Structure formats: structure tokens, C-alpha cells
Amino acid sequence: MSSVDTAPVGEIDSREKWCRRGEDLLRSLMGFLQTVKIHQGNNRLVARGVEALRQTVSALGKEDDQVSLLVAHGRFFLNEEKFPHRPMVETLIQTFQRYCSQRRLQGITLLMTINEASDEQIVSGARLLNDAGLKEDPEMVLSQWLEQGKLPWLELAFESELHAEHPEESYNQSPGMSYLYNLIHQAEGEFGDSGTRRQPDETTIDVEGQRASTGVERAKIDIKLKSEATTGKTAKQKAVSSYCSALASLKEVSDKIHQRQRVGIRRSVRLIQNMVDLMMDKEALFLAMSTIRVFDDYTFTHSVNVAILSMCLGKRLGLSKVLLNRLGLCGLFHDVGKVEIPREVLNKAGKLSEQELAVMRSHPLKSVQQILKLRASPEMKAHLILPPFEHHLRYDLSGYPRINWENPISFFGRIVTIADVFDAITSPRVYRPTALSPDKALGYMLEASGTDFDPLLLKVFINMMGVYPVGTLLELDTGELGLVMETPGDAEDYRPIVTLLEKDEHGQYVKGEKFNLNTRSGKTGEFLKNITSTHHPSTYGIQPAAFIF
Structure with a gap:
């Protein structure tokens, strides 16, 4: 077992203490809610219950001003972290x-204001919470009581918030988000439950040259976080749903920063934990997910892709689930500082001026500043700040921001750097419409091994991606185009499995048959098809995810 899998004794003791405090809080809360059902407010047991609840909330919430209890995806979460099975x-x-x-x-959040609330307010709030279970529409009643200030020490998360992980407006305003939602249906197959072919919506948008539907049966899309045992989704559907949800969580963070609201990361933590669970058995599927490119949502899709690539590399390096969760969050928030960069600088088509370049290069430090403002524990923020600050420093510290120390960048920082550069140089941008094909990107990065990148980590990354990574467009000696769908598991073998692309009657590329480029002629023993050149899919107006999922 890798040394990184073994947590220090102090960390184990701290985790055990956290678990015990969580148990105490849950026991105090449920016991108190039961006690106020059967006793008057002046009863000694009720008074003891109030005091016990205050103490247990204070023990867990002093660093974050609150304690959240949440049940989602069939699991229990305490303060944004998955509670171990006990x-x-x-x-x-x-x-x-x-x-x-x-x-x-969906859950209950107890605020530190419980220490300022009177015993009467706490008892009254608990009784209102109990009474809501008898109402025809408990959500409406509880929402009204919250608005009226009758529950000053509580925040509530309603089930309706999970009916779609994205607010309606988030994908109405974003063509890219609409496109990804349609991938959920595509992952279900070309035919619906009725057996009839799904009809595209009349409205279409252009995503890197790929025509895509914008509104196909949105109302039927359900990404509610359910137990995997009860949901009927396939692994592909879960992967696409988790990707869309991660995008929406980033958009939510960005919106709150712009509105100068304090940002919580409970939702992001939960999504990364779910991604890690799925990735442990479906690494190839998640690598395929990282081929998604949405031009109008570049900053968000880039951040999700960096999180995915970082976690996949971390898994190859033997990291534990706890460390993979941290690494994924570092990837997800590595560019959060870009919300402060003016759009005219971010999206400038021409060369940046020296002043604009300085503004752009300030984003790693701005990311640290935004992370420090997050509504999260100091321990959580301490785990997150280094990689976002370091991801442009380069392995030899010749990058930016300029620093005065000689210590090497952190382990997670080196991983995020590799993931960040690979996704960036394989993504078309307004100032660089032609991106490198994935195989050429790996070659480019290899040339910078030891200067820009940790040579050992880069070697593992290249082995993970394969000579021709998933999503590479291959031109064959037969004149055909093939999109790489699977890379060989054998390091000695470089010839992938592709989907041959054909043109339909409208001149659009559609999915043809799958073909293993290792296939040889029975007579001559020669390979039936050979690679002559590689291209970035966007060169031909192809969105890889449309063919992979």
C-alpha cells in the first residue's frame, strides 16, 4: 500500500473524535425533538435537551458557524463530509x-445562533419542526416559518432542491448546459421507453461546430441524488448527471461571488465524493467525460475536466478516497479566482497587453483569496489553497506568480498542473481557435518534462491517457475518420479501438461501426487499417462526447 493511503495517527484520532461528536449531535437532536413532543417547555428534561443540543452544536460548529446534517444519495453527510458507516x-x-x-x-443545518436564541425560541422551533410533519404541504409551511423568522437557529434543505441539480435558469441561459443535459438522454440510447426514435427539439445551438438540441424533454430530466441501489440510471447516465451537477455547482459559486454572498461548498463536496465513488470502478468512463468541450462555458467545463483528470491520475498513484476527494476539490476550484477577471480580458480574441496579462496572471492569488472566504472549516480551506496558487508556477518555479522561495510545489499542485495544461491546450479558445489533438498535446508536454512538469507524474499521466487518448480523431489510410473510444490496456500496444465516422444525407458526421485497429488480415497478417495522421475533433466540427455517450 502506498504511504499516502495511510493517514497519520493524529488524523485518525481527529477523525474518530469528529465521528463521535457527530453521533452525539444526532442523538441530542433526535432526542430533543422527541422530548418536546411529550413534555411542557418548563420540564427539566426539556431544559437538559436544550443545553445538550447547544453543547453538541458548539463542539462541531465553532469553526464554520453551523453544522449541517444531510441525507443524500443514500448516504449521511455531516458538515459536507460523508459520514463513515458505523x-x-x-x-x-x-x-x-x-x-x-x-x-x-433533504437535511437540517443548525446554526451557531442557537447559543443566542432563548430556550423558548429553541423549544418553539423544535415544536414547529415536529408539527410540519402533520401538514399537507410541509415545505410551504416551513418556508413561511423561515421567512417569518420563527426558526432563527435553523436552515432547512428541501427535497425539491434536488429535483434538478441545476436551476432552470442556469441551462436556459447557457447553450452549453443545454447540450450537456441532452447527453443524459443520449446516454439512455437513441430510443425512448416507447421504442420510438426521439425527435430533436426545433431549436439548435452550435457547440464547437457540432449542432446540438437545446430543449429535448428537459422536464423529464431527473438528476435527483438517489441511492444507487434504487436509481435506474446506467453508469454513463450517472457520469453525465454528475458532470452537469458539478458545472451547476461552479456556476452557483460564481453567481454568489458576483453577488458578494458568502459561498458554501457543501454541494461541491458531495458531488466530488459521488464522482470518486463512481470513478473507482469506472475510470475509463470518467476519462471519456473529460473530452467534453463547451465553448461558451469554457471556464466551468475546464474546471470540471481538471478535477476529473486530477482524480484519475491520483487514483493511478494509489491515493485513498479521502485524498481523492480533496484533490478533486482542488481541481474544481483551481480557477475560481477567474470570476474576478473582467470578461473583456478573459475572452479577448487578440494578444493581451502587458497590463491585461498582469490582470490575467493575478487569478491564482485571487483563487486563494476566494477559497479563504468560503463557508468551510479552516481545515478544509487549508487543504484547498495550495494547488490553485501553484498550478501556473511550473515544476522549476519559473512560472507565475513570482515567488521568493525554493521549496518544490506540493504533490497535489504538481498533479493539478498536469491536468490543467492538458485540458487547456486541447480546448479551442476564442484567442486560439485551433487546439492541439490529445496525442500531440502529450508530446508537447513531454518536451517540458522536468521544467514545467514533474517527470515521474507526467509519465504516469501519459501511460494513463495512452498514445492516442480517448477523443483523438484519427485519419486512416483507407480515407476514413475514426474517433478513439478505448485505449489499449497493454502499455506495449498503442493501437486503439475507434468508432468510424460516416456522413449522413446532410453532410453531418454520424456514428458508424466500432473497429479495433489491431485487427489484421487473415491472409497477409497486415493491419487492415493504419493511422496516417491525427486531428483535434473540433477541426471537423465534432464533439467527442456526442459519439462516446
Whole structure:
């Protein structure tokens, strides 16, 4: 086992203490809610319950001003982190889940203002919470009570917030988001439940030259976080849903920063944890997900792709799930500082002036500043700040921002650097419409091994991606085009499996048959098809994800 898999003794002790405090809080909360059902407010047991609840909330919430209890995707989350399976509290968690379900709640957040609230306010709030379970529309009633200030020490997360991980307006305003939503349907197959071919919506948009539907049955898209045991989604559908949800979480963070609101990352943490769970068995699927390119949502898709590539590389390096979660969040937030960069600088088609270049190069430091403002524990923020600051420093520290120390960049910083550069140079941009094909990008990066990149980590990354990474467009000696769908598992073998592309009656490329380029002639023993050149898919107006999913 790799040394990184083994947490220090102090960290294990700290985690155990965190788990025990979580159990104490859940026990105090559920016990108190039961006590106020059967006793008057002046009862001694009620007073003890109030004090116990205050103490347990204070023990867990002093660093973040709140403690969140959440049930999602069939799992229990405490303060944005997945709570480990502990048989001794399983019944208690199930009781909490039933309580929330009866009130159409996803979870409950207890605020540190509980220490300022009077005993009467706390008891009254608990009784209102209990009464909501008897109402015909508990969400409406609870929402009204929250607006009226009757629950000053509580925040509530409603089930309706999960009916679609994205707000309606987020994909109405973004053609790229609409395109990704349609991939969910594509992952289900070309035919619907009725057996009839799905008809595209009349409105279409252009995503890197690929015509795509913008509104196909949006109302039917359901990305509610359910237990994997009960959801009927395939691995591809789950992967696409998680990608869309990660995009929406970044858009939400960006919007809140622009509105000068304090930003929480509970949703992002939960999504990364779910991605890690799925990636452990479906690494190839997640590598394929990283081929998604959406021109109008570049900053967001780039950040999600960097998170995916970083986690996949981390998995190859033997990192534990806990460390993969941290690494994924570092990738997801590595460019969060760009929300402060003016759009006219970010999207300038021509060469940046010296002043504009200085503004652009300020984004790593701005990312650190934004992360420090997040509504998260100091420990969580401490885990996140280094890689975003370091991802343009380069392995030999010759990059930016300029620093006065000689210590090497962090392990996670070196990983995120590799993922960031690969996705950036394989993505068309307004100032660079022609991107490198994935195989040429790896060659370019190899030339900078030891200067820009950690040579050992880069070698692992190249082996993971393959000579012709998924999403590379190949021109064959037969005159055909083939899109790489799978890379060989054998390091000695470089000939991939491709989907041959054909033109339909409108001149658009459509998916043809799958072909293994290792296939040889039975008579001569020669390969039936050979690679003559490689291209970036956007050169031919091809969106790889449209053919992979």
C-alpha cells in the first residue's frame, strides 16, 4: 500500500473524535425533538435537551458557524463530509432520514445562533419542526416559518432542491448546459421507453461546430441524488448527471461571488465524493467525460475536466478516497479566482497587453483569496489553497506568480498542473481557435518534462491517457475518420479501438461501426487499417462526447 493511503495517527484520532461528536449531535437532536413532543417547555428534561443540543452544536460548529446534517444519495453527510458507516448509529441515521422525509427535507443545518436564541425560541422551533410533519404541504409551511423568522437557529434543505441539480435558469441561459443535459438522454440510447426514435427539439445551438438540441424533454430530466441501489440510471447516465451537477455547482459559486454572498461548498463536496465513488470502478468512463468541450462555458467545463483528470491520475498513484476527494476539490476550484477577471480580458480574441496579462496572471492569488472566504472549516480551506496558487508556477518555479522561495510545489499542485495544461491546450479558445489533438498535446508536454512538469507524474499521466487518448480523431489510410473510444490496456500496444465516422444525407458526421485497429488480415497478417495522421475533433466540427455517450 502506498504511504499516502495511510493517514497519520493524529488524523485518525481527529477523525474518530469528529465521528463521535457527530453521533452525539444526532442523538441530542433526535432526542430533543422527541422530548418536546411529550413534555411542557418548563420540564427539566426539556431544559437538559436544550443545553445538550447547544453543547453538541458548539463542539462541531465553532469553526464554520453551523453544522449541517444531510441525507443524500443514500448516504449521511455531516458538515459536507460523508459520514463513515458505523453500525452503532445506523438506526439513528435511519430515524433522522424518516423524520426528514416526512417533512420533505433533504437535511437540517443548525446554526451557531442557537447559543443566542432563548430556550423558548429553541423549544418553539423544535415544536414547529415536529408539527410540519402533520401538514399537507410541509415545505410551504416551513418556508413561511423561515421567512417569518420563527426558526432563527435553523436552515432547512428541501427535497425539491434536488429535483434538478441545476436551476432552470442556469441551462436556459447557457447553450452549453443545454447540450450537456441532452447527453443524459443520449446516454439512455437513441430510443425512448416507447421504442420510438426521439425527435430533436426545433431549436439548435452550435457547440464547437457540432449542432446540438437545446430543449429535448428537459422536464423529464431527473438528476435527483438517489441511492444507487434504487436509481435506474446506467453508469454513463450517472457520469453525465454528475458532470452537469458539478458545472451547476461552479456556476452557483460564481453567481454568489458576483453577488458578494458568502459561498458554501457543501454541494461541491458531495458531488466530488459521488464522482470518486463512481470513478473507482469506472475510470475509463470518467476519462471519456473529460473530452467534453463547451465553448461558451469554457471556464466551468475546464474546471470540471481538471478535477476529473486530477482524480484519475491520483487514483493511478494509489491515493485513498479521502485524498481523492480533496484533490478533486482542488481541481474544481483551481480557477475560481477567474470570476474576478473582467470578461473583456478573459475572452479577448487578440494578444493581451502587458497590463491585461498582469490582470490575467493575478487569478491564482485571487483563487486563494476566494477559497479563504468560503463557508468551510479552516481545515478544509487549508487543504484547498495550495494547488490553485501553484498550478501556473511550473515544476522549476519559473512560472507565475513570482515567488521568493525554493521549496518544490506540493504533490497535489504538481498533479493539478498536469491536468490543467492538458485540458487547456486541447480546448479551442476564442484567442486560439485551433487546439492541439490529445496525442500531440502529450508530446508537447513531454518536451517540458522536468521544467514545467514533474517527470515521474507526467509519465504516469501519459501511460494513463495512452498514445492516442480517448477523443483523438484519427485519419486512416483507407480515407476514413475514426474517433478513439478505448485505449489499449497493454502499455506495449498503442493501437486503439475507434468508432468510424460516416456522413449522413446532410453532410453531418454520424456514428458508424466500432473497429479495433489491431485487427489484421487473415491472409497477409497486415493491419487492415493504419493511422496516417491525427486531428483535434473540433477541426471537423465534432464533439467527442456526442459519439462516446
